[in-house]
Amino acid sequence: MTANVSTTDTSFNAAPARKGGVARKFKAYLALTKPRVIELLLVSTLPTMIFAQRGFPSLGLIVATLVGGAFAAGSAGVFNCYIDRDIDKLMHRTENRPLVTGEVTPREALVFAWLLGAASIAILWFGANPLSAWLGLGAILFYVVIYTMILKRRTAQNIVWGGAAGCFPVLIAWSAVTNTVEWPAVVLFMVIFLWTPPHYWPLSMRYGEDYRNANVPMLGAIAGAKVVSVQVVLYAWAMVACSLLMVPVGRAGWVYTVAAVVAGAWFLYESHSLYNKAQGGEVSNKGAMKVFHGSISYLTLLFIALAVDPFVGSPIIAG
Numbered sequence: 001m002t003a004n005v006s007t008t009d010t011s012f013n014a015a016p017a018r019k020g021g022v023a024r025k026f027k028a029y030l031a032l033t034k035p036r037v038i039e040l041l042l043v044s045t046l047p048t049m050i051f052a053q054r055g056f057p058s059l060g061l062i063v064a065t066l067v068g069g070a071f072a073a074g075s076a077g078v079f080n081c082y083i084d085r086d087i088d089k090l091m092h093r094t095e096n097r098p099l100v101t102g103e104v105t106p107r108e109a110l111v112f113a114w115l116l117g118a119a120s121i122a123i124l125w126f127g128a129n130p131l132s133a134w135l136g137l138g139a140i141l142f143y144v145v146i147y148t149m150i151l152k153r154r155t156a157q158n159i160v161w162g163g164a165a166g167c168f169p170v171l172i173a174w175s176a177v178t179n180t181v182e183w184p185a186v187v188l189f190m191v192i193f194l195w196t197p198p199h200y201w202p203l204s205m206r207y208g209e210d211y212r213n214a215n216v217p218m219l220g221a222i223a224g225a226k227v228v229s230v231q232v233v234l235y236a237w238a239m240v241a242c243s244l245l246m247v248p249v250g251r252a253g254w255v256y257t258v259a260a261v262v263a264g265a266w267f268l269y270e271s272h273s274l275y276n277k278a279q280g281g282e283v284s285n286k287g288a289m290k291v292f293h294g295s296i297s298y299l300t301l302l303f304i305a306l307a308v309d310p311f312v313g314s315p316i317i318a319g
Helices: 024-031 034-054 059-083 106-127 130-151 158-179 183-206 208-213 224-246 253-278 285-311
Strands: none
Touching: 024 059, 024 106, 024 208, 034 059, 034 158, 034 183, 034 285, 059 106, 059 130, 059 158, 106 130, 130 158, 158 183, 183 208, 183 224, 183 253, 183 285, 224 285, 253 285
């Protein structure tokens, strides 16, 4: 799973390591795990567990799944920073990452990534079940190998298929509760899969110059706003339609259904607004970032509703 890059970093001279105390070093290691990404992944984990249980799972299972999942995501994030440190120094958005500034050495980062990954598998294996552990390993491999090492620098569709790694938390959560992967978990997987392009492509529009400087073919950076906005709208419609499959497939109730319809309609409105401005040549970075931030709000609202749904009323379609 390691990239074909020397741990002595001969291909890229990092800035001299900054001196600092334990707290500074801790913050540097934490930054490598991409904590904001972890937060977003955990937003989908606990609600999925609650929905699968139709109530609250045991506290021990919740803690093990959340911690194990966070460690798996953190491990993948550190591996990503290690492999991409050559391009991170070329982009303003990532130029302050610890491997670029020298606050953490490549060897330290690599050891940290392996330790986090091993800990995540152990926690999921013994705290949840072996299936959840295997899914955690699959998430790490998918993000590190499929996305970072194979797709990211080769195709404009990188985030579409590589983004599937971010869908694994719902599978891990469902399997932790049920020790299997059932169709509702697959539907939630597909919701996040379809959500990823309209979430990330507006961000890549905002930082298009960064990606072009680093020679990373992110669609939002290499295609015009007119093309990208069409893709955002298409994926947004597919995502909202898929979210409604939780009614017949997952036995969702009114709380989830209303939230899926209302939040979905709002996000579709924002996506079409971006499309209309792009087609008129009026799209701005602010407009693109509005859709990016809106996608986060949409997913958060959807999964909050998923967590509340089992406690209010009964399934719309009983089965």
